[in-house]
Amino acid sequence: MKNKLLNLLVAALLLGGCGTGESTQNGAVEDSGWKTLKKVSGREIIAELKQTVDPSPEREKAIEALEDYPEFGEPTTELKEDLAVQAIEGPAAIESVEEVYGNFEEEGILFFENQRDGAEQSGIWIGVKEPDERVQKLLDMLQPRVDAGEIVAEPIYIFRSPHTQQELYDLQEDVLEVLKGMEHGRGSFGLSANTVTSDIEITHDFLKPEQQEELKKQFPDHTFHFTQEGKMVAEPGESSIIWPEETFTDSPVEEGGFILSIEEKRILVVGGSEDATYYSFPEAGELKVGQRVNVEASGGILESYPAQGSAKFVEVLPDYKPIGAVLSESQAVVKVLDEFGGKSLDALMVIKDISYDVEKKVWVFKILQGNEEVTFEVVDQ
Known part of the structure; x- marks a missing residue:
């Protein structure tokens, strides 16, 4: 105590x-x-x-x-x-x-x-x-x-005081049970009962207006404050993958990270502008290794290395393919994984930068593996 x-x-x-x-x-x-x-x-x-x-x-x-x-x-x-x-x-x-x-x-x-x-x-x-x-x-x-x-x-x-701290804890548990029934395994939420006012404060990415009203009806003696965090989760039957309007672009893409591995309902995103993170994602099988993606997480991220979390949406970015190049960026990433990543699996490979050398016809990778940074080239063929 x-x-x-x-x-x-x-x-x-x-x-x-x-x-x-x-x-x-x-x-x-x-x-x-x-x-x-x-x-x-x-x-x-x-x-x-x-x-x-x-x-x-x-x-x-x-x-x-x-x-x-x-x-x-x-x-x-x-x-x-x-x-x-x-x-x-x-x-x-x-x-x-x-x-x-x-x-x-x-x-x-x-x-x-x-x-x-x-x-x-x-x-x-x-x-x-x-x-x-x-x-x-x-x-x-x-x-x-x-x-x-x-x-x-x-x-x-x-x-x-009109209430005790224990009563607020009990109130949170009661609201929690109702929220779990509304979530259906999609989305995330945060819940707290304000110590001073006893107002119920909920952050979420899935509660529809009618669900919010249902919560108010079940707990009529309390004031609710709802805050939506990020996009609402996809509806059942809708895809959580955001595909680009154009599959390829001849301009370099700077944002996003690279999918370096795909397992059953899980992807590993590393490098670029993204931290190394394993994301659980039900639609992982529809994605491809090498793609550059932006991930919107759902809920908290476990601070391991790589980190671990759940993906609410995965935005696939246009695949960079310079004019005259044989390979696209994602295809070059697959090659560097085969040729470089297989040489040492003890340390996670982080792609810091990718560029295309028009004269030499090679993709130039700056790679960090462990504490060592190296430059690696992939022939464009």
Whole structure:
């Protein structure tokens, strides 16, 4: 549990914040009922710490130590306050929540808000769905640290949350099951439930409008945000291969990578402008070794070498065939695979560049195999 809570500190660098609108109403903690003291950003504050002393010199020194942060952009007062909360109040609050509640994911939510992302004030938010006597224990643990000047009270917000983190996890699982039934093995998606709002955020390349509406109907208490990534997958019965309008061109083609091998429902694309990647592709049998292609991946890419992924679309580029040449570029690639690639299979062959020498009537390859770069010529015949 400790690691999960501490991971929230890292997530703070990514989570944005809403603007903070604060009422002037104030009040003391109730032993029963946990009444709303005020509202901040539309959230019901149910308990708050009291700022009793000025921050200690030790805390000020800790803030000064945060000045070297060029990776976060131009140093500003707002950025400094954001980082101070993440480095000082944040860990103190997380540590206390962990000690009081143990598995807090079943009790509420934790998140940061940052001024650089739009919030009026930097803060760590502790949302409790069903507040009880443990809220007072949390206050009793943190207040002495405020009194000692170790932390300041203002950036720590304790509010009534409409949901817990565990409920969001359960919600994601429920939505996931519905999405899997809609995917039918075609396309990919990403899914998350927003910690702050509980909105469901889905990235996809296959959901039709009617499927999106069906999801909304099945989960009417939640707001959905759909984002399409890349082209939509081909419909059943449609090809995922994009063929060129003209098979050949007499102008060199610079983009794309080369198909160096074809297996059952899998292609290896290497060189040119493409990284070395094995793509699973149901229509692999309709392609040819040597073709120059652009691949649009579906979903994530496994960072092995070669990398591994799935191809959503394969665009076959026009085959370069200079005027007067006997071989086309793809045919020359097949020859270089036969003549050069077969000499050493210990290292992957990467075609860095191909050109055609009109006078010598040869195709000139610049090839990287392992750490060695060589020039290899294929006679145009």
